[in-house]
Amino acid sequence: MLGGSRARATAHDASDYDVGLYYTEAAPLDVDRLREAIAHLVDEPSAAQVTPVGEWGPWIVGGAWLSIGGRKVDLLYRSVDRVSATIDACRNGDIAMHYQPGHPHGFCSATWMGEVALCQPLHDPSGVVAELKARTAPYPPALRDALIRRFQWEILFSIENAELALPRGDVTHIVGCAYRALACLGQVLFALNEQYLINEKGALIVAAGFPVTIHGLTERAAEVWRSIGSGQYENALRVLRLLENELRGDLHGRLY
Numbered sequence: 001m002l003g004g005s006r007a008r009a010t011a012h013d014a015s016d017y018d019v020g021l022y023y024t025e026a027a028p029l030d031v032d033r034l035r036e037a038i039a040h041l042v043d044e045p046s047a048a049q050v051t052p053v054g055e056w057g058p059w060i061v062g063g064a065w066l067s068i069g070g071r072k073v074d075l076l077y078r079s080v081d082r083v084s085a086t087i088d089a090c091r092n093g094d095i096a097m098h099y100q101p102g103h104p105h106g107f108c109s110a111t112w113m114g115e116v117a118l119c120q121p122l123h124d125p126s127g128v129v130a131e132l133k134a135r136t137a138p139y140p141p142a143l144r145d146a147l148i149r150r151f152q153w154e155i156l157f158s159i160e161n162a163e164l165a166l167p168r169g170d171v172t173h174i175v176g177c178a179y180r181a182l183a184c185l186g187q188v189l190f191a192l193n194e195q196y197l198i199n200e201k202g203a204l205i206v207a208a209g210f211p212v213t214i215h216g217l218t219e220r221a222a223e224v225w226r227s228i229g230s231g232q233y234e235n236a237l238r239v240l241r242l243l244e245n246e247l248r249g250d251l252h253g254r255l256y
Contacts, residue, residue: 114196
């Protein structure tokens with residue numbers, strides 16, 4: 001399947017091509033054959049990196065970094081069985097966050113469901129991906145509620161933790177908490193709008209254009225980072241508190 005910005009028609013000319021390779025536990029991916037297949041496609045076979053299954057952890061799993069015709073092509077492995085089970089869990093409101101290098105906010109299990117929902121099948125002769133995709137629409141209310149429940153409280157919690165670090169001048173902790181507050185805010189806005197969030201990169205820019213959003217979100221998030229960059233940490237946390245307060249007020253009006 002084709003994923004990422006190319007599948008969502010939001011790519012620019014230099015965007016990567018993200019290709020998901022789905023396999024079943026009964027018919028595991030043959031990585032050696034994959035290496036042989038890509039050798040005839042890539043610009044420089046000696047530079048192509050193809051990993052074993054599991055090399056990148058249980059959630060990114062593994063894949064390959066390739067250059068084909070001067071274009072960057074990323075392959076990502078996914079187990080159909082595990083993705084199917086994760087979709088069932090998400091539909092029941094059962095989600096989890098996992099530590100994952102390359103994902104500063106962590107890897108939310110609902111990402112796998114979002115990948116399927118937003119992908120374009122390229123080769124699906126037995127209809128496996130089509131069947132998975134059919135289970136992602138409409139957006140499940142239980143998933144929406146679970147994501148809001150999981151991430152909304154953590155916004156203020158992160159801000160308060162950053163405020164406790166102010167007297168110590170612990171800049172690293174303050175910055176980390178500020179990032180986490182904004183990342184959780186993005187998760188809540190995506191859930192409120194019943195949109196799948198598959199990567200925290202650019203999430204707030206996308207969320208700023210949703211029907212349900214926070215006025216001036218992009219500019220105010222930028223103010224947080226400008227304030228941090230100039231050492232005005234109190235102002236950064238003040239802006240974050242205002243964002244959290246507005247989101248909480250909107251949530252109360254919509255949910256109660």
